[in-house]
Amino acid sequence: MCVRRCAITVGDLGEFGVVNRITARLPQGAAVILGPGDDAAVMSAPDGRVVVSTDLLLEGRHFRRDWSGGYDVGRKAAAQNLADVAAMGATPTSIVVGLGIPADLPLDWLDALTDGFRDECATVGASVAGGDVTRCDLVVLGVTALGDLNGRAPVRRSGARPGQVVAVAGRLGYAAAGWALLEAGVPADGPALREAVAGHRRPCPPYAMGPVAAELGATAMLDVSDGLLQDLGHVAEASGVRVELDPEAFAVAEPVAAAAKELGADPLEWVLTGGEDHALAAVFPADVRLPAAWRVVGRVSEGEGVVVRGREIGRRGWDHFQ
Template identity: 55%
Template sequence: MRPEPPRDAETVAGLGEFGLIRRVTEGRAQPPPTLLGPGDDAAVVAAADGRVVASTDVLVEGVHFRLDWSNPEQVGRKAVAVNLADIVAMGAVPTGVLVGLACPGDTRVELADGLFAGMWQEAANAGIGVVGGDMVTSETLVISVTALGDLEGRAPVTRSGARPGDVLAYAGRLGWAAAGLAVLGRGFRSPVAVVGAQRVPEPPYAAGPQAARAGATAMLDVSDGLLADLGHMAAASEVAINVRTEGFEVHQRLLDVASALGADPLHWMLTGGEDHALVAAFPTPGQVPDDWHPIGWVGKGSGVTVDGRPYEGPTNGWEHWR
């Protein structure tokens, strides 16, 4: 899937490990949470709360991204975004990311430049920096990102705290990445908006801490599909969750793409992953913050229903090795 580099292209092997590290870190400014950035044996990141929220994701070429569908900068942004979504889903504020890169020696330096440019850009979008990491040789291009966060004195918002009577709401986009995947799978590269959603998710970083401050009882990010991820919340909280489709705001662009492909946009919103929207439970409707969309309720029992009935389409979401 990746084009072969020209024979005279500058490669990471030519630069060497430390040369590449210098290339992708020099001249980069660090925000206040970074007390000591790249260049030493380890980074030092402020943890005023006394606790550190941490999450790691690994992205493998051909499994999580394709360089014939996305450019290196987009892949770099996605690698950071999917990790930061997990941090804010706990109600924490991001404080830094560590990056591990494994790649073949003949990888073009410009590809690495693009990856790290995207990582720095997405980190900056969340008000943080790339504070350190590692680089190794590998037969496959692999990106590992560890994200760190600060709870600011609050309790973490887990997926196990939902209670009967809670209101369910989401923030961010649902169904856009699934629509983009459907478009790319047909061999098209437009509409740009939905294709871009598949290439680079846009998690609502501010919405996670906002929900925590508002009293959210449970929260998670939608990585594998709304219904599949709500199944995790229902099981962890030992409750039943009912999603009401009348609460969804279906964007006209999704309607247009679905019409062109003969698809159901609501199915994308219910089962499509990789948008990394946030979904949370709140004790009362009055506690649902602005920019969050109420879409259901939590009750006694188990499992997830849609408009009071089991969903007829597939809802299992993505699971490795299955």
């Protein structure tokens, strides 16, 4: 009779058993010349240049296992890195994962995490090409994403110029609304609140819009990871310009509005300052014809910083050291 522990854990398999279990769940795409199994992976680089981005996710800081299952954590960890590659105007090709896990982590949680990595990468045709695993008291994820520019110039943060327009593709405010609901312990009753909570657990970046923006002549771009105001502040600083946002241009989605009503919050503040949605924000020439996925929310002018016309916004976004 099992009294204390029924689940098989990673400690039961040992390091190499864990590695074999992970790699067995990971098919490799065409960009992978040599996948897991050697000291390093080998990737094709048709463009001759490789876009690289890396992020850390720490249990208790970026996710909680009592709030999110392994599958959602895997999707989220892959998404935030793949979005960085798309924000350069590149197409993601692969990720490699550094994984720190406790010995008592159930194997089904590890399997779900691996599947989350695999499935999020599959949305853009990328692969999990390799990584490393070690024992750790908490779950720690270090993800590095690679991408290909397909002959395009990278879209940097420093190209915004006065007279241009600022546009956003993707969702804003969902992750902040979902986090607030979970933090407050409010039951996610009804489809709108459930969708807000799902937005915290698993972002939905508009990956395809990164290369589209580059083709349309975007002069600056980034993904919204720390809040729109804070992230556009990086564009303003790098470009030496002022970004002016129009609050009337932002449509507050029903899940965000429903969460704000439940908690007595201002939904626009979540839209403007909430992070981890990984929408894309870009600057375009004023005469560009944007597809429906992009909505113009402001303009670039002479000056510095980011302002929201007609509103005072105290909190600007997420800062890891504040």
